[in-house]
Amino acid sequence: xxxxxxxxxxxxxxxxxxxxxxxxxxxxxxxxxxxxxxxxxxxxxxxxxxxxxxxxxxxxxxxxxxxxxxxxxxxxxxxxxxxxxxxxxxxxxxxxxxxxxxxxxxxxxxxxxxxxxxxxxxxxxxxxxxxxxxxxxxxxxxxxxx
Numbered sequence: 386x387x388x389x390x391x392x393x394x395x396x397x398x399x400x401x402x403x404x405x406x407x408x409x410x411x412x413x414x415x416x417x418x419x420x421x422x423x424x425x426x427x428x429x430x431x432x433x434x435x436x437x438x439x440x441x442x443x444x445x446x447x448x449x450x451x452x453x454x455x456x457x458x459x460x461x462x463x464x465x466x467x468x469x470x471x472x473x474x475x476x477x478x479x480x481x482x483x484x485x486x487x488x489x490x491x492x493x494x495x496x497x498x499x500x501x502x503x504x505x506x507x508x509x510x511x512x513x514x515x516x517x518x519x520x521x522x523x524x525x526x527x528x529x530x531x
Contacts, residue, residue, distance in 0.1 A: 461471070 458471070461474075466474075
């Protein structure tokens with residue numbers, strides 16, 4: 386509200402200055418947001434380039450391996466490799482997977498046996514005062530039998 390006409394100009398100028406400061410802060414905030422967005426987008430582009438380069442290297446290595454495999458097959462065929470022998474060689478990935486599966490199973494079995502062996506370390510006197518249930522009785526009898 387304007388109370389005196391002399392101060393009206395000052396009030397209008399003050400309001401305009403405050404609005405100008407608010408607009409400037411808002412513009413600076415928008416510029417900062419845009420700069421952050423550009424930085425983030427550029428980082429994503431660089432990561433994309435790095436991923437594409439890694440993919441290209443992996444693809445080239447894969448192609449090289451396929452060419453080597455074909456060259457070896459050709460040499461083996463020229464050296465008298467039979468169809469049956471080639472079929473065995475073609476099944477190598479299956480054999481490798483089978484070996485890996487058995488190795489994993491062996492590790493799991495060994496770990497389980499080691500954990501079960503730790504049960505033998507429980508002293509018999511700790512079974513005293515344990516609630517008698519069929520499971521506890523069976524465990525006690527198994528432990529005593531060993």
